[in-house]
Amino acid sequence: MPKKGIQMKQKIKERVSQALAAAYEDGEFPSSAFPAVAVEAPKVEAHGDFSTNISMVMASVQKMAPRKIAEIIIRHLDDPEHMLENTEIAGPGFINFFISPSAWHPVLHEIHEKDAAYGASDMGKGKRVQVEFVSSNPTGPLHVGHGRGAAVGDSVANILSFCGYDVQREYYVNDSGRQIKTLGRSVFLRYQELFGKEITFPEDCYQGEYVRDLAMKIREDEGDALLQKDEDQATLHCAHMATADILAGIKEDLEDFGVLFDRWYSEQGLYDSGKVDQMISAFRSQGIIYEKDGALWFKTSDYGDEKDRVVVKNDGETTYFASDIAYHQEKFERGFDRVIDVWGADHHGYIPRMKASLAASGHNPDQLDVILVKMVNLLRDGQPVSMSTRAGEFVPLQDVVSEVGRDAARFIFLTRHYESPLDFDLELAKKRTNDNPVFYVQYVHARIANIQVKGHERGIDPSEAPSDVSMVTAPEEIELIKAMSRYPEVVEAAGALMEPHRITYYLMDLASAFHAYYNKHRVLTDDDPELTRGRLHLVRAVQKVIRNGLTLLGVSAPEKM
RNA sequence: GCGCCCGUAGCUCAGCCCGGAUAGAGCGCCGGACUACGAAUCCGUAGGCCGCAGGUUCGAAUCCUGCCGGGCGCACCA
Numbered sequence A: 001m002p003k004k005g006i007q008m009k010q011k012i013k014e015r016v017s018q019a020l021a022a023a024y025e026d027g028e029f030p031s032s033a034f035p036a037v038a039v040e041a042p043k044v045e046a047h048g049d050f051s052t053n054i055s056m057v058m059a060s061v062q063k064m065a066p067r068k069i070a071e072i073i074i075r076h077l078d079d080p081e082h083m084l085e086n087t088e089i090a091g092p093g094f095i096n097f098f099i100s101p102s103a104w105h106p107v108l109h110e111i112h113e114k115d116a117a118y119g120a121s122d123m124g125k126g127k128r129v130q131v132e133f134v135s136s137n138p139t140g141p142l143h144v145g146h147g148r149g150a151a152v153g154d155s156v157a158n159i160l161s162f163c164g165y166d167v168q169r170e171y172y173v174n175d176s177g178r179q180i181k182t183l184g185r186s187v188f189l190r191y192q193e194l195f196g197k198e199i200t201f202p203e204d205c206y207q208g209e210y211v212r213d214l215a216m217k218i219r220e221d222e223g224d225a226l227l228q229k230d231e232d233q234a235t236l237h238c239a240h241m242a243t244a245d246i247l248a249g250i251k252e253d254l255e256d257f258g259v260l261f262d263r264w265y266s267e268q269g270l271y272d273s274g275k276v277d278q279m280i281s282a283f284r285s286q287g288i289i290y291e292k293d294g295a296l297w298f299k300t301s302d303y304g305d306e307k308d309r310v311v312v313k314n315d316g317e318t319t320y321f322a323s324d325i326a327y328h329q330e331k332f333e334r335g336f337d338r339v340i341d342v343w344g345a346d347h348h349g350y351i352p353r354m355k356a357s358l359a360a361s362g363h364n365p366d367q368l369d370v371i372l373v374k375m376v377n378l379l380r381d382g383q384p385v386s387m388s389t390r391a392g393e394f395v396p397l398q399d400v401v402s403e404v405g406r407d408a409a410r411f412i413f414l415t416r417h418y419e420s421p422l423d424f425d426l427e428l429a430k431k432r433t434n435d436n437p438v439f440y441v442q443y444v445h446a447r448i449a450n451i452q453v454k455g456h457e458r459g460i461d462p463s464e465a466p467s468d469v470s471m472v473t474a475p476e477e478i479e480l481i482k483a484m485s486r487y488p489e490v491v492e493a494a495g496a497l498m499e500p501h502r503i504t505y506y507l508m509d510l511a512s513a514f515h516a517y518y519n520k521h522r523v524l525t526d527d528d529p530e531l532t533r534g535r536l537h538l539v540r541a542v543q544k545v546i547r548n549g550l551t552l553l554g555v556s557a558p559e560k561m
Numbered sequence B: 001g002c003g004c005c006c007g008u009a010g011c012u013c014a015g016c017c018c019g020g021a022u023a024g025a026g027c028g029c030c031g032g033a034c035u036a037c038g039a040a041u042c043c044g045u046a047g048g049c050c051g052c053a054g055g056u057u058c059g060a061a062u063c064c065u066g067c068c069g070g071g072c073g074c075a076c077c078a
Helices: A008-025 A054-062 A066-075 A101-117 A144-162 A178-194 A209-222 A231-256 A267-272 A275-286 A320-333 A345-360 A397-404 A406-413 A426-430 A437-457 A475-485 A487-497 A501-520 A529-553
Strands: A050-052 A084-090 A094-099 A128-132 A166-173 A263-266 A289-292 A295-298 A309-312 A338-344 A368-373 A376-380 A422-425
Touching: A008 A050, A008 A066, A008 A094, A054 A066, A054 A094, A066 A084, A066 A094, A094 A101, A101 A475, A101 A529, A128 A144, A144 A166, A144 A338, A144 A368, A144 A376, A144 A397, A144 A406, A144 A487, A144 A529, A178 A209, A178 A231, A209 A231, A231 A397, A263 A267, A267 A275, A267 A320, A275 A289, A275 A295, A275 A320, A295 A345, A309 A320, A320 A338, A320 A345, A338 A345, A345 A368, A376 A426, A397 A406, A397 A426, A406 A422, A406 A426, A406 A437, A422 A426, A437 A501, A437 A529, A475 A487, A475 A501, A475 A529, A487 A501, A487 A529, A501 A529
Parallel strands: A128 A166, A128 A338, A166 A263, A338 A368, A376 A422
Antiparallel strands: A050 A094, A084 A094, A289 A295, A295 A309
């Protein structure tokens, strides 16, 4: 694990804490009850690089005017490294700190030294976390909505891993239950249709065109053999073939999307191993599951849910909830410190019963986090693209990925907080302009790569670190370094809150700072080799941070575009 | 009716967890910048009672309460 970074903010905090202690020693403060020092980067540049509100927070306890307190703190500040260019008292009592430009330079060395690990954190060290996502039923291909879940889940997993967690990615395969039977029935009907049999295709069957494809495939492999079997057997057979086929397609789509799972967990396996039955009988003997109206009910209302829920219907079939309970018990038994489920937002009503079942199982429901991903509105040139699944008209993820590319799709899925509905415009996603942030960010990486190529042509080795970078002093250069110094904090926030869009926004900011710099200054100067080396050092750092950030999003960092 | 989420610039959205000083970005509008490392870029102008009303606080987009508006759920479906 990399050692703690430069963390300018941390240093300021320490200086202030020391100043408080020193002032108390000198008898300047009546009370030593000091609150935690909060340091933040002010929104307004004129307020310095960092500021603290400590004097205001202390005022009531110390019974002193905030500005007076600020004055005492500043007087006791020690700055052996000459990190501070200026310190001022402002407004009602803020202390503003202005960092001297050269104090930022060590950040560059840190980035180059840590390289791909720059921004990594150890906040999750020693903790195991499971991220379960997509988990789409193997009754049809993935559509764009699943794509968003995949992008979010995968990126959250990347970020947590970068934050030191031991992360496992899992896909729960609902390969059991009524929807699988329905799939088998749908395929078998289409199969019979292929042999000229008159059928009526029920509304509750799967309407999509892919069902016909599956039927044709079975006809190719097995001819009319299924017509000889009895209907139940044939349906079951179709169900198995179709599920396996669809699941293989889902895996392929996800691979094309750059998403790989550590484990595919079968729902059927929970039944086969008896885990569902064990759960039911254990809870029955504890009285947590009871019988009513011929069905078995779980007393989730004892654990905060609004009402009890059925686990076995009066026809003897288990509900989804039953296997979900067994599944989540099993997750916790595997020893994860945290379990994260990524669901479609329409399932939010399911959370209380899931947590209730964990509580009943003796687990801590707070260790389960559910990320609810809102829907995707697919647009083309601003006009909605029809996505009614009922009619089987959904837009497959695969189509979107092959049209706009993996990078654009993944990036756009992560340009919003997952709790906001997302408009995904196919035409926009392909545009190479500022409306499309993917290229804006990737362009930075490619530009810097190109600068290095040009440097090579002039006989400069771009990877050669300069002896010092004291010539890197332009305001835009210092701004870039400041922006990069924020990256570790952004990663930590994204990890703690499980919000990949924070990385996305950060990258757009950094990209903007770079493009501005690039337009104003030449990296490869004509007459100043030292400056050229210093600037190469700077932009190569930018390139690394961009690459690291894009990696967390699952987006590539191209050398050329 | 109940529950969850949302309401910030003309549009699409960050910021809210953990309260700070003059609320940000992209697009769009208007006006500029290529004989120089990729103009897929940059620079500038205009644009806001942060849904409304109270409360807490020295200080509220941020916390609390109530309302209004929108989305999604409220199955012996998944």
